[in-house]
Amino acid sequence: MNVLITGASGGLGRVLANECASRGYNLFLTDIDARGLYSIQCGIERQYGATVTTRVCDLTNAESVDEMLAVMDRYAIQFDMLLNVAGLDFEGEFLQRDREKIIKIIALNDEATLRITHAILNRRNKKHFTVIFVSSLASMFPMPLKATYAATKRFLFDFAISLRQELKKQNVNVLVLCPGGLVTTAEAMKGIAAQGIWGDITTNSLEIVARKTLDRALKGNKIYVPGSINKTLACFGYLIPRSWIAALIYRRWNGVQKKWLT
Amino acid sequence: MTTEDGYEQQFALNHLAGFLLTYQLLPALLQANGRVIITGSQSHKHIKIHWKDVMLQKRYNPLIAYKQSKLCNILFAKGLKDRYSQQGLKAYTVDPGLVNTDIGNKCGGIVDWVWKFRKNHGVSAKIPAQTYAYLCEQEEAPKGLYYYLCKEQTYSRQVTTENxxxxxxxxxxxCGIQYGKRSVLK
Known part of the structure; x- marks a missing residue:
């Protein structure tokens, strides 16, 4: 099984890479962070003796992606699975954030994800193929103070469901993962701690999420919201008017971000 | 949470880091008939190494990971001793006991809470420091492997040459290293 993982040196990417390696899959890992990519490559090769190919790539840059695709084509690599993990967020109010940084969120989370997904779908194993999009619990609600991020994740969520329908008859399964908090980095841990009890109960173990994500994707599921509390929150997203949710979330995140970012 | 290499953090920091540092220092340690002291803990007892899943990927529990990393400490001391005591290098594990330091402060959640509760009964760091000093100062190298309050203690039956x-x-x-191939200082 040949698997491409984007954002492979980040918290969730690393754990998914480990999980894939433990299942004996062949890995093609990409990330913009060369040092991190080298570390995870060494770690996986030493731990599992797996075959790991890496390529530093800026997914928001079409040329950089073309160069990576050229490498894949040189070796005629066909993929069985694509894990779209690369994504980012910059916390804070819309007007207080740097304009280009806001654009960057969309450029990576959405544009770049479509670019690589399109390219890899054209290099897929025609007999069976799996795409996983890492959306977020944030995709379920309008989220003031995380507005751009939540909207980019909503985009991925809707896109994944539509793509799944389009490719259903072509042996492609699409799964969209909507995790709550994940302890991926020290920064994420601070954010979760600042949310107090809400942070604790909406946070799931990375390893378990990684394992179940792959299990479910291979079973043909379409949406995976880890944890029962997160599932309940996701349901509220459908039941409560969106403007009420926005007001509620604004009140909560305002306090959290003050605690977290100062 | 994992390290950049995707290793479980406590295993990587509590055990592998010391393993790698000792490797780097090995020529100097051998030349000086040095002593390596590794900080272990009483909590290395009542646990086995999860050989099939050392990083505890299948079922992660931070306190189990901690206990296992402490068993690794004493196993590493044993491994060093088995290999190098003939050449004059000695290795020990010290159980500092419960010490009131900032351990657990950054963990968050239940782990934080457990440590906060436990640490209240802790002693000052000066007390275990005496054991380290004792092991360094003895003219003739002490023979034991595991020490608490300057005295040799019994340790887990899991500490075997095989493990x-x-x-x-x-x-x-x-770590991508081989102790056997480390070049010796000339």
């Missing part, structure tokens, strides 16, 4: 060797080999692989 020590298995951990040594695994750690070499995970």
């Amino acid at each position: 020590a060797d298995q951990l040594f080999m695994l750690s070499e692989r995970l």
